[in-house]
Amino acid sequence: MIFNEIKKEYLNLDSPVLIVGSGPAGISAALDLEKKNISSIIVEAGSEFYDEKSQSQYEGQIIGDKLESLSQSRLRQLGGTSGIWGGWCRPFESYDFEKWLIKKKDIDPFLEEACSILEIQNNFRTSSLSQDVNQIEYQYSNIQFGSHYKEHLNKSDKIKIFLNSQLTYFESVNGNITNAVVNNNDKSIKVKSNHFILAAGGIENSRILLWSRIKNKRLLDKELPIGKMWMHHPFIYGGKGIVYKTKLNKRFSKKFLDYEGPVHFTPSENFLSQNNLLSCSMHIIPNEDKKLKNAKQIIREIACFAPKLGNKLRMFLEKKQLYCGNIKMHLEENYESNNYISLDIKKDLSGVPLPRLNYLQSKSTIKSCKKALMSFANFCVEENIGRIALSDDIVNENKIQNIAGGGYHHSGGTIMGVNKNNSVVDRNLKVHNTNNLYVLGSSTFTSIGYVNPTLSIIQFSLKLSKHIKEKLA
Amino acid sequence: MSFFQFKKHRRNFLKFLGIFLFFPSKAFPKFNTKLINKRIVKKNKFTWFLDFNDK
Numbered sequence: 001m002i003f004n005e006i007k008k009e010y011l012n013l014d015s016p017v018l019i020v021g022s023g024p025a026g027i028s029a030a031l032d033l034e035k036k037n038i039s040s041i042i043v044e045a046g047s048e049f050y051d052e053k054s055q056s057q058y059e060g061q062i063i064g065d066k067l068e069s070l071s072q073s074r075l076r077q078l079g080g081t082s083g084i085w086g087g088w089c090r091p092f093e094s095y096d097f098e099k100w101l102i103k104k105k106d107i108d109p110f111l112e113e114a115c116s117i118l119e120i121q122n123n124f125r126t127s128s129l130s131q132d133v134n135q136i137e138y139q140y141s142n143i144q145f146g147s148h149y150k151e152h153l154n155k156s157d158k159i160k161i162f163l164n165s166q167l168t169y170f171e172s173v174n175g176n177i178t179n180a181v182v183n184n185n186d187k188s189i190k191v192k193s194n195h196f197i198l199a200a201g202g203i204e205n206s207r208i209l210l211w212s213r214i215k216n217k218r219l220l221d222k223e224l225p226i227g228k229m230w231m232h233h234p235f236i237y238g239g240k241g242i243v244y245k246t247k248l249n250k251r252f253s254k255k256f257l258d259y260e261g262p263v264h265f266t267p268s269e270n271f272l273s274q275n276n277l278l279s280c281s282m283h284i285i286p287n288e289d290k291k292l293k294n295a296k297q298i299i300r301e302i303a304c305f306a307p308k309l310g311n312k313l314r315m316f317l318e319k320k321q322l323y324c325g326n327i328k329m330h331l332e333e334n335y336e337s338n339n340y341i342s343l344d345i346k347k348d349l350s351g352v353p354l355p356r357l358n359y360l361q362s363k364s365t366i367k368s369c370k371k372a373l374m375s376f377a378n379f380c381v382e383e384n385i386g387r388i389a390l391s392d393d394i395v396n397e398n399k400i401q402n403i404a405g406g407g408y409h410h411s412g413g414t415i416m417g418v419n420k421n422n423s424v425v426d427r428n429l430k431v432h433n434t435n436n437l438y439v440l441g442s443s444t445f446t447s448i449g450y451v452n453p454t455l456s457i458i459q460f461s462l463k464l465s466k467h468i469k470e471k472l473a
Numbered sequence: 474m475s476f477f478q479f480k481k482h483r484r485n486f487l488k489f490l491g492i493f494l495f496f497p498s499k500a501f502p503k504f505n506t507k508l509i510n511k512r513i514v515k516k517n518k519f520t521w522f523l524d525f526n527d528k
């Protein structure tokens with residue numbers, strides 16, 4: 001059931017799990033717990049629909065390089081940021097887990113179920129185009145968790161969602177969380193439970209833990225690197241170019257490539273490990289604009305220095321046999337000591353300090369991006385698959401100015417690891433040195449690879465739900 | 474050819490002869506065919522990777 005405020009009469013009922021946040025992470029966990037016959041309460045800071053006042057509580061300061069503002073890169077309402085997401089889905093690669101405590105096989109069992117929550121096919125093929133370059137397949141989900149699951153949640157007697165209820169901090173006794181202190185319509189209410197799951201998104205998870213540590217010195221170890229090792233995927237224009245559709249398909253006879261959507265490439269595992277690089281993905285969206293303005297512009301440019309080729313390409317474009325457009329890239333980032341979340345002096349309406357994000361682009365990311373793009377450009381010429389141009393920012397390894405949008409995949413800040421010196425949560429997503437506080441979402445990711453995070457976030461939600469079921473048994 | 478030029482050529486020739494006799498593969502380094510057929514064009518803040526036959 002969904003309520004606009006906290007109903008005290010429901011708090012006394014036996015709900016062994018309290019979830020903070022109703023985004024993909026929180027709702028997926030609640031849905032799976034429901035299947036396992038376990039009741040949960042979700043406290044959600046936002047309301048059912050977009051609300052300007054509520055969204056303004058999502059502001060925060062960014063210091064350093066340019067990123068999308070914190071109030072524009074997430075959504076504070078039922079369903080969380082899935083209300084504005086793009087729906088691109090692909091699971092992590094096995095090599096993404098190199099630094100992790102767990103391996104891909106540990107979350108693979110939850111992939112099928114995660115796909116069904118997102119209503120996508122479990123089909124993520126990889127086609128090796130050369131030793132260095134792969135073509136990869138994404139699935140695209142249309143699910144916005146708020147609107148899509150609202151009816152189900154409203155009817156559910158196992159899930160209670162309290163809207164307009166902002167968790168401010170946790171209280172504890174001897175490492176056991178006893179209460180979540182929630183601000184509901186300007187009243188502070190203590191909500192008890194056995195297990196607390198923080199699923200408030202890639203910035204708020206750190207912010208809430210940082211504030212809880214200040215409010216309650218014995219709750220969280222002062223060594224825990226909360227807010228540190230923050231990462232995201234710079235989403236950039238790496239270059240532009242053309243790829244011959246028919247040549248690509250004929251040569252590699254991979255029929256799955258033959259669709260109208262974006263065409264995606266990534267450097268191979270071999271190429272990354274041999275060159276010691278971070279990973280990235282590249283994609284060209286054909287027909288980005290209906291009038292092919294951009295495609296025509298690119299071909300006109302080629303015609304300036306290769307007129308015959310330009311003419312040929314013009315014909316290919318007319319026959320719709322060309323992927324032609326900007327090359328957008330998601331880049332993997334590594335930990336940088338400059339990149340972390342801390343608390344500001346300014347506070348929100350509930351008296352919680354606003355987040356402050358320190359962020360600088362990393363040199364290793366830009367270097368990796370350049371090498372990957374050059375290898376792709378070389379591959380295109382050698383195999384006569386297409387022609388690629390790199391932007392000068394990338395060639396000169398400058399700070400990337402040509403941002404395609406983004407800073408949308410907030411990750412790290414409460415990463416998974418062995419102990420409190422290098423991580424915040426353990427392999428079961430439990431905060432070190434606590435008994436019953438868990439964190440869900442990309443803030444726990446030890447590394448972020450190149451893939452969009454939400455499918456993996458949901459796999460982890462299902463894994464945690466299984467773990468809690470086992471604990472309760 | 475001046476005396477010094479002659480000496481320099483002779484030195485280079487002897488160096489080549491030595492490498493050729495002892496490390497024949499190093500005397501003729503493999504041509505990087507991957508690089509040789511590429512044409513780089515810089516235009517409007519972009520660097521194009523083209524084939525030599527792209528006319």
Ligand SMILES: Cc1cc2nc3c(=O)[nH]c(=O)nc-3n(C[C@H](O)[C@H](O)[C@H](O)COP(=O)(O)OP(=O)(O)OC[C@H]3O[C@@H](n4cnc5c(N)ncnc54)[C@H](O)[C@@H]3O)c2cc1C
Nearest residue numbers: 021023024025045076080081086087088167201441452454
């Ligand atoms: C423009 C855009 C495009 C994107 N496209 C993609 C994509 O194509 N593919 C992909 O995989 N990912 C994409 N993402 C990222 C994706 O939206 C997130 O990975 C995903 O929503 C994270 O889920 P979450 O549940 O962890 O956090 P969120 O979705 O952010 O949900 C957190 C929830 O917690 C609530 N909350 C916050 N603080 C509190 C508090 N103190 N108390 C109670 N509740 C609280 C919030 O209101 C919110 O409902 C995109 C993001 C953006 C902004």
